[in-house]
Amino acid sequence: MAERRIRVLIAKPGLDGHDRGAKVVARALRDAGMEVIYTGLRQTPEMIAEAALQEDVDVVGLSILSGAHMALVPRVLELLRANGQEHVKVFVGGIIPDEDAPALLEMGVHAVYGPGTLTDDIVADIRRAVLGGENGNPTDQS
């Protein structure tokens, strides 16, 4: 009866109130069979990292349309690493200018998405990132 489900935290960091995209993505992942923890608006990077740890997620998805991504994303990555969760894949979506995307990827973000992205593509990318070639548990290190 062993079951392994991809667990994803979808969070909205900062003061940005645009939550449509986050909800659309959360629902698409749910419909693809994933377990999505949705924490709502106005999350600090500390709250996001804490939730990622307690929930032992495979993926953290950040939705940012406020323009504050260059401040918020590095902090989330730093906290995840500090908690021993460097293996967690971080996905970022929203309004991210083209010139910022390479910098985010450089920092360790797995992928960046803008308006109009097909949710099917997001689903496929998350599956590939988490399950990779093997289908075991990528995070077991005990």
Added chain:
Amino acid sequence: METLADRVLAGQRYALARTLTLIENDAPEGLATLASLFPHTGRAHLIGVTGAPGTGKSSLVNRLAHYYRHPPEGQPRRVAIVAVDPSSPFTGGAILGDRIRMRDLSGDPGVFIRSMASRGALGGLARTTANVVQALDAAGFDIIFIETVGAGQAEVDIARLAHTTLVVEAPGLGDDVQAIKAGILEIADILVVNKADRPGADATVRALTEMLKMAHPTQETIMHHGRRMVINAGQKTQKKEEHPSWVPPVLKTVAVDNRGIHELAQAIARHRAYLEETGEWHVRDRVRLQSELENMLGEALMQHWRAHTAAEHYQSVLEEVFSRRLAPTEAVDRLLAQSLPPAA
């Protein structure tokens, strides 16, 4: 070498989170870790929170947990929360949104919140919720809240797992007693009318109180074969009434404004004291462990039997049942006639 269980017992939060995942996934390492943790369980006060969708269960848990972290007197208690939401029956996916209401608890190392999807189980909990709760108990949390799936009817599973069960209602039932689902009185240790800022709260309190009056004064709830049963105190007239029976209080709260939380916490403390004084704490613990053991034993016996029964034999007996030549009871006798080798 330091095991995962050692790290959980040492208070490492990530080790605990990993353990919960392994337990949820039925991974062998999760079950082994749970076995090592088992001697350290049995101390936490398990508080179930159930009620219809949107009545304010998560908001109340948020307030209560905050209260136990900042009590008006005494030491702060360590609090864990397990919040169960439904999995989609079609895709198996789930949106777990209870944390949205629990933001006041963030940044506090004395709190641990875990969301769980029901993964197909009915009855308001996931199949592995009891095991997840055991791991949190071993990790040293003093109080563990278990929020069920928001369900229309009273969920019996939670009453079996928890020491104290809160049933959360919201105004809108009005005087319509019919709307209050049967079964609630059997599982509720405390009835909470949340959203008391809304019109109709007093009517709901009255309706619930009336139902309790009709049901309770001469009754007592006991545990019987893993189920709670209500018996009439009159049936044991001669027996000295050492302990008054527990009559569930009906309390009003406004979770969004933090009103009524102190009184609710006091009612929970009274219920705990009641369980301890009457010995029911102990009884519930034993009943629960026994029923968990028997469930596991049942599954294991079935597997063992299947492993040692030829599929063709089983199929041929089944066919006889299908064609009405053999009654199911006779079929059972025949299938159990062979003796099984001892399990490895």
